[in-house]
Amino acid sequence: MPAAEVTISQGGRGGFITYREGTEAAIFEWEIGGSVLALIWGTKKHEWDLRHPWAKGRQGEIYNFVASEVVRQKAQNSAFEIELESGMITLLLSD
Secondary structure (H helix, E strand, O other): OOEEEEEEHHHHHOOEEEEEEEOOEEEEEEEEEOOEEEEEOOOOOHHHHEEEEEEOOOOHHHHHHHHHHHHHHHHOOOOOEEEEOOOOEEEEOOO
């Protein structure tokens, strides 16, 4: 498996996050939240394997990687919650 990488782009109050393995990619959108630091959304659980056959059965692994990379790159002291059914990652405000 090729090394994975995450890139974050911003435009105004939101942008896109790209998870890439070689030539394959999964795109997430994000927006600054009100009572949370940010909301990130991607492919819902029931669509994941169809939209990303190269990552079949790996939605949880990839969502954890994306969330961890967003925290490492942009919000080092924050935490996150993942809801695979809805495809949401919530980036929580740090104390």
